[in-house]
Amino acid sequence: MNSTLLKFALPVLTALAISTTAALAVEQNCRFIREKPDREACYRHQEEELAAKRKPAPASDESKTLETMRQLRQDDDAVYRSISNICRGC
Incomplete structure (x- = not known):
């Protein structure tokens, strides 16, 4: 019975460890990169990712167009x- 549990738990734990490692690999810690150009590129990449996450979802084109037309009107x-209050040739 114990070996059955081990046969099931080992693959599950292995998959969990691999997925956790992959998630950590995506998030880089740039300060440990020795070469300055590579480190700065890493920081720029992280800034771009953060900016993309913070950017609000774009409004639909139709509602944006209607709002623009309303403002122009x-x-x-x-x-x-x-203009109607201006006296012309008084």
Whole structure:
């Protein structure tokens, strides 16, 4: 009975160890890279990844277009109201 448990647990633990190691390998610690150009490239790469994660999801094109059109319409209405109050040739 003990050997059955060992036969099942060993592959599971091995898979868990491999997946954990792969996850840690993705996250680099740049300060331990000796060559300066490689270290700076590592920092730039991490900054790009962080910026991509922080970037908000883009709004859909249709809602963005509608919002832009609405804003343009409001701006046009404000300009037309200010022009209508100008005395021409008084």
